[in-house]
Amino acid sequence: MSGSTKTSWPEVVGLPAEAAKQKILADRPDLRVVLVPFGSSVITDVNPKRVFVFLDQARNVARIPKIG
Numbered sequence: 001m002s003g004s005t006k007t008s009w010p011e012v013v014g015l016p017a018e019a020a021k022q023k024i025l026a027d028r029p030d031l032r033v034v035l036v037p038f039g040s041s042v043i044t045d046v047n048p049k050r051v052f053v054f055l056d057q058a059r060n061v062a063r064i065p066k067i068g
Contacts, residue, residue: 008066012053020053020061031067038062 006027012020021033032050036042038057046068056062 008064009051010064013061013064015061017053017055017059017061020065024051024053024065033065 009020009024009027012023015023017035021035024031024033028051030049032047034042034050034052036052036054037059038055042052048067051065051067053065054062
């Protein structure tokens with residue numbers, strides 16, 4: 001990332017949940033990665049040490065995971 005800290009992972013969209021989680025943790029081991037099943041709701045507070053990974057019905061990443 002040439003000197004900056006990674007905050008989003010567009011490259012994991014479409015990947016299986018666990019593969020995406022491992023990629024995010026490889027880039028940023030300081031984060032807590034939360035897999036969010038299809039149709040689930042999440043807390044709305046902002047946390048700079050958390051990434052929600054929203055999954056589709058097949059448990060693949062449905063949208064770009066971002067810190068928050």
